[in-house]
Amino acid sequence: xxxxxxxxxxxxxxPVDAVPPDRPAGRARLRTAAGFAFGAAxxxxxxxxxxxxxxxxxxAKYLCVAMVAVGIGIAWGRxxxxxxxxxxFFGLGGYAMAMHLKLADAGPGGMPDFMQLYGQLDELPLWWxxxxxxxxxxxxxxxxxxxxxxxxxxxxxxxRVRGAYFAILSQALAAAMVILLIGQxxxxxxxxxxxxxxxxxxxxxxxxxxxxxxxxxxxGTLLALLALTRxxxxxxxxxxLVAVRDGEERVRFLGYDPASVKLVAYVVAxxxxxxxxxxxxxxxxxxxxxxxxxxxxxxxxxxxxxxxxATVLGPVLGAVAVAWARTALSExxxxxxxxxxxxxxxxxxxxLPGGLASLWSLARRxxxxxxxxxxxxxxxxxxxxxxxxVPAA
Amino acid sequence: xxxFRGRRILAGAMTLVAAAAMTACGSKxxxxxxxxxxTADVSGDTVKVGLLNSLSGTMAISEVTVRDSxxxxxxxxxxxxxxxxxxxxxxxxxxxxxxxxxxxxxxxLISEDRVAAVFGCWxxxxxxxxxxxxxxxxxxxxxxxxxxxxxxxxxxxYTGATTNxxxxxxxxxxxxxGAKSVYLVGSDYVFPRTANKIIKAYATANGMAxxxxxxxxxxxxxxxxxxxxxxxxxxxAVFNTLNGDSNVAFFKEYKPAGLTAASMPxxxxxxxxxxxxxxxxxxxxxxxxxxxxxQTTPGAANSxxxxxxxxxxxxxxxxxxxMEAAYVGVHLWKAMVEKAGAFDVExxxxxxxxxxxxxxxxxxxxxxxxxxxxxxxxxxxxxADGLITEVWNSGKPVAPDxxxxxxxxxxxxx
Numbered sequence: 001x002x003x004x005x006x007x008x009x010x011x012x013x014x015p016v017d018a019v020p021p022d023r024p025a026g027r028a029r030l031r032t033a034a035g036f037a038f039g040a041a042x043x044x045x046x047x048x049x050x051x052x053x054x055x056x057x058x059x060a061k062y063l064c065v066a067m068v069a070v071g072i073g074i075a076w077g078r079x080x081x082x083x084x085x086x087x088x089f090f091g092l093g094g095y096a097m098a099m100h101l102k103l104a105d106a107g108p109g110g111m112p113d114f115m116q117l118y119g120q121l122d123e124l125p126l127w128w129x130x131x132x133x134x135x136x137x138x139x140x141x142x143x144x145x146x147x148x149x150x151x152x153x154x155x156x157x158x159x160r161v162r163g164a165y166f167a168i169l170s171q172a173l174a175a176a177m178v179i180l181l182i183g184q185x186x187x188x189x190x191x192x193x194x195x196x197x198x199x200x201x202x203x204x205x206x207x208x209x210x211x212x213x214x215x216x217x218x219x220g221t222l223l224a225l226l227a228l229t230r231x232x233x234x235x236x237x238x239x240x241l242v243a244v245r246d247g248e249e250r251v252r253f254l255g256y257d258p259a260s261v262k263l264v265a266y267v268v269a270x271x272x273x274x275x276x277x278x279x280x281x282x283x284x285x286x287x288x289x290x291x292x293x294x295x296x297x298x299x300x301x302x303x304x305x306x307x308x309x310a311t312v313l314g315p316v317l318g319a320v321a322v323a324w325a326r327t328a329l330s331e332x333x334x335x336x337x338x339x340x341x342x343x344x345x346x347x348x349x350x351x352l353p354g355g356l357a358s359l360w361s362l363a364r365r366x367x368x369x370x371x372x373x374x375x376x377x378x379x380x381x382x383x384x385x386x387x388x389x390v391p392a393a
Numbered sequence: 394x395x396x397f398r399g400r401r402i403l404a405g406a407m408t409l410v411a412a413a414a415m416t417a418c419g420s421k422x423x424x425x426x427x428x429x430x431x432t433a434d435v436s437g438d439t440v441k442v443g444l445l446n447s448l449s450g451t452m453a454i455s456e457v458t459v460r461d462s463x464x465x466x467x468x469x470x471x472x473x474x475x476x477x478x479x480x481x482x483x484x485x486x487x488x489x490x491x492x493x494x495x496x497x498x499x500x501x502l503i504s505e506d507r508v509a510a511v512f513g514c515w516x517x518x519x520x521x522x523x524x525x526x527x528x529x530x531x532x533x534x535x536x537x538x539x540x541x542x543x544x545x546x547x548x549x550x551y552t553g554a555t556t557n558x559x560x561x562x563x564x565x566x567x568x569x570x571g572a573k574s575v576y577l578v579g580s581d582y583v584f585p586r587t588a589n590k591i592i593k594a595y596a597t598a599n600g601m602a603x604x605x606x607x608x609x610x611x612x613x614x615x616x617x618x619x620x621x622x623x624x625x626x627x628x629x630a631v632f633n634t635l636n637g638d639s640n641v642a643f644f645k646e647y648k649p650a651g652l653t654a655a656s657m658p659x660x661x662x663x664x665x666x667x668x669x670x671x672x673x674x675x676x677x678x679x680x681x682x683x684x685x686x687x688q689t690t691p692g693a694a695n696s697x698x699x700x701x702x703x704x705x706x707x708x709x710x711x712x713x714x715x716m717e718a719a720y721v722g723v724h725l726w727k728a729m730v731e732k733a734g735a736f737d738v739e740x741x742x743x744x745x746x747x748x749x750x751x752x753x754x755x756x757x758x759x760x761x762x763x764x765x766x767x768x769x770x771x772x773x774x775x776x777a778d779g780l781i782t783e784v785w786n787s788g789k790p791v792a793p794d795x796x797x798x799x800x801x802x803x804x805x806x807x
Contacts, residue, residue: 054504058497117543118587179610182581191582191611192521193492206529286522290492330494331501334487338449 077309091292093274193288308355450490654679
């Protein structure tokens, strides 16, 4: 762990994960702004022009997964909390949105179709009622996951549950939620989930124009979340979070409360997953237990690992790359794609432990001869940071 | 370092979001494309059809056999000259046992490949996931598996049994054998839960006692407790709606607990020839199944189907009800298209009523109103050789009644 602890600045430059305070801030800011402009151009101009309606809808779905990944990047990459249960928060957001849209489809006083079929209910269950109002449902998509994460996190982090125990706990939560949803078929739709969502606040989702609108909302939200994440991890809090990840006891001895620090990251990640779930519903038109159980929860984490968990952009790249590879491989090789996908994971984890995002710093290290010595320190440092994270997980 | 150092970036991103929301404001009116649906591409000398089955994941073991028999039907039709002079070109996709993936692949087949019809899906959850996709695009799905009924989509043809062609005859058979009480065991998902609701309504109306109802999670292999409860209930029979691997574990507990086909028969609705093979006949001999087709069903059409299947995929491969229903689906689609004289979905739908096909299970007739088919119900007994032999059949095809409207006891169900 000592390798990552920032040494006195006189000997070594500041921690690489943050922009060094002595460095001219203007250039870094310019680079980030350029990156954002590039990303925005890609998402808002290139993709809609190049892709068919079907492919654009798929991209919208990938971007939702990427939002979850951004949150995991904060909680796991920066905070060292391996959350194997982000599906729960994704599901809470998704179900909150889907419940509202189902009720809106059914009209005032109406009930979703499946309730009569499976539940033989005569009236709407009490806990569904508030979701009829968008003023309750929309905030709930984000606040509900955050509240659950807050409740769970306060219990768990205070008791200093971490590492594998935390991962198992978060996973158990995902399993429990799936069992609960399936068991309550009459009010939750069971294994089918909530399907057949037709409208989105008055807009007909069957219309390609409106599907495009949903895509733009998702792309914009993702960019906003990335900006937020960048602010967060470059703030004083962001550095504290990394410090907690790398030496929780030390931070405690310095007078901070690591539990609160971790709690914030966990709650923020949960909020992002909830928002992703909420936007996933109009984009894909379905939310079901199959999307929030153990397997999808692990798939979220795989995307982050492939992309590079400690960077801002890595989780997004990884999540989109994994989801895209899944579609592309399964279309081309319907019989054998699972093997190819597995091979891809093995190759990335074995040869690129820092994920796709580390390709950038690797490439920079190549032409290190032309670079000033300080640069070299930076890239070496970055590699070292990523190596030491592995046991922390 | 301030938390707000890059305020400008944040502001920039927010502006972008706002701009996006404004530039992209959608239209509330439905435009041409979605009003008419995607039309199939039949301009060449081939016509594409979609094959949507799970080739990976837990359902693969069952759904691959369905894919195989669809392919058999496609080859037969192509060898006989195709449909309206066009050869069928199958486009396969993997649903991966994951319901949202089914929806994604269905959309791909319809809007990218522009297929004329799609054959496939197995679980109810996958059908519910693709249903809006087919309805939105006004495209056709042929669904080959027995299911829980209570559904009737204008863009789905159901070639498997609905409840009054499988579960209700199964119950009638038990009643005729003098069963006064049943115990319900099922996997925890939509089909068993809905089926059991129907069974309970039937039991109440027919003076049959339901002594217990237990659900195991899909894929569960822990049946010690459930089997003990079944045993101590002393029920006359068990109605089993377990799916997949759970059946193996259930029957492996059932026999050693001292329960036999003679003392407490089990009627299963998801165990076909393929599953008998994997569970093991020593555990299943003498137990009952309810289907519309068995490999042993007599008739020239079936001998031809079984022989063709074994010649293509191997002599040890059994044929089963869902496979047969999928095979029938392709042939029915061909007959509908030829009657309509076009691949156009609406024309095919309106031509569908009354179409008949001399299927391996016997004569089947399409009911244009419900888009289900009339099929003969058959109760079978599992033999020591792993094959199922018929012990009772309905004598004539049973008209489909997905909402059980003709059964007074089911009035509260839909």
